[in-house]
Amino acid sequence: EVQLEESGGGLVQPGGSLRLSCAASGFTFSSFTMGWVRQAPGKELEWVSRISGLGFNTYYADSVKGRFTISRDNAKNMLFLQLNSLKTEDTAIYYCAKAKGAALDGRGQGTQVTVSS
Numbered sequence: 001e002v003q004l005e006e007s008g009g010g011l012v013q014p015g016g017s018l019r020l021s022c023a024a025s026g027f028t029f030s031s032f033t034m035g036w037v038r039q040a041p042g043k044e045l046e047w048v049s050r051i052s053g054l055g056f057n058t059y060y061a062d063s064v065k066g067r068f069t070i071s072r073d074n075a076k077n078m079l080f081l082q083l084n085s086l087k088t089e090d091t092a093i094y095y096c097a098k099a100k101g102a103a104l105d106g107r108g109q110g111t112q113v114t115v116s117s
Contacts (some may be wrong), residue, residue, distance in 0.1 A: 009111030
């Protein structure tokens with residue numbers, strides 16, 4: 001059974017930073033592209049970032065390029081997202097996601113990120 005458990009969300013002021021973590025289990029982690037999706041209030045789910053199985057290829061939404069960094073530790077089955085220079089519009093529930101190509105193939109319960117002064 002695929003399990004994805006996020007941690008690291010919270011309340012931060014604009015311009016601040018957070019680091020999200022995701023612990024994965026139940027599948028061969030290094031064989032899959034992983035990523036983060038988010039859903040802001042009243043908006044659709046959107047891909048924030050993805051990283052290929054061995055970490056050689058990454059994708060970032062235009063809205064987060066240069067501010068967010070995705071990484072993974074295949075030895076520990078962990079996925080990370082470093083969020084810097086946070087903006088109020090980054091406020092959302094962030095979900096760790098297993099990808100199938102560019103499509104979503106499963107996600108965790110989510111962690112709330114709130115950017116507010």
